[in-house]
């Protein structure tokens with residue numbers, strides 16, 4: 001049984017882990033707290049970026065000799081492999097840690113086995129402390145859900161974002177769409193973009209809006225780390241002078257010829273997701289349009305929905321979601337609300353699909 005001090009330390013470690021959110025990809029976010037036998041904190045650490053030291057190693061380094069005899073409280077099972085860095089299981093053993101408390105087992109084939117290795121070496125191991133909190137985060141969207149889902153499904157986690165009027169429209173009848181939501185909602189979208197490694201749009205959106213799809217800070221300057229921009233473009237219709245092709249950020253125009261097509265001739269979206277995973281992409285922000293969103297929903301490739309709803313009405317024009325293969329109310333796609341808040345003059349809804 002985990003002690004009260006260990007549970008408190010795990011909550012702290014989950015908070016620390018979230019500090020790695022924008023930069024840890026394609027790695028998980030991980031936090032670690034080392035406790036004395038009397039429950040006081042000796043040192044702490046989190047995983048900042050892939051290639052950098054793991055959370056455990058950061059905490060062990062900070063503790064130095066004081067690590068001996070401590071309990072390590074970690075949000076993810078310590079790795080047991082040499083990837084960009086060495087195995088945390090061995091580092092913990094070498095430092096003389098006597099007990100390890102873990103929130104979530106590592107689902108990856110390459111790195112798992114740390115808990116077994118530690119136990120076999122005589123360390124007291126406990127798995128399953130604050131598991132849900134570590135996956136979901138203390139704040140919505142700040143846990144390890146993205147990375148865990150990606151590894152479990154062997155495809156990137158997909159967040160579908162749209163901005164619509166109260167009657168669900170993303171553009172007017174004549175196709176004009178700027179700007180449905182407030183400036184505050186638009187800067188929130190840039191914060192969202194900064195947390196992913198990939199942005200996906202359909203070629204229809206490129207042809208209609210010619211989006212740049214870069215991430216900018218509050219002052220409007222581009223960030224140094226820009227997500228990969230991907231266009232789902234079955235027949236290669238992206239114009240040569242489209243803004244998305246510019247060298248502001250990396251771009252992949254994914255065509256049917258390259259990725260593969262389904263029986264009805266459309267780009268094979270599960271194959272596209274697998275190829276992105278193979279390129280170490282773990283979090284895709286799907287930004288439209290309605291047709292691609294419909295196909296992604298139909299293919300079961302949406303893991304989180306972020307909707308910005310403006311108190312405005314259009315009465316005509318395209319809806320956020322088209323043709324998701326749902327024809328009768330019994331098949332309605334139900335979501336669970338995870339967060340609702342006011343952003344500027346708009347409402348932001350976070351929702352998670354229920355398994356179908």
Ligand code: AOF
Pocket residue numbers: 027028029030031046047050051052053054055056076077078079082083084085086088106108111112
């Ligand atoms: C941990 N602690 O802080 C992290 C872990 O290439 P590497 O060396 O960075 O290893 C990446 C893999 O290690 C990653 O896919 C995941 O399985 C695990 N991440 N493990 O013990 C950490 N970031």
Ligand code: ZN
Pocket residue numbers: 054056078079080086087088089
């Ligand atoms: Zn590790």
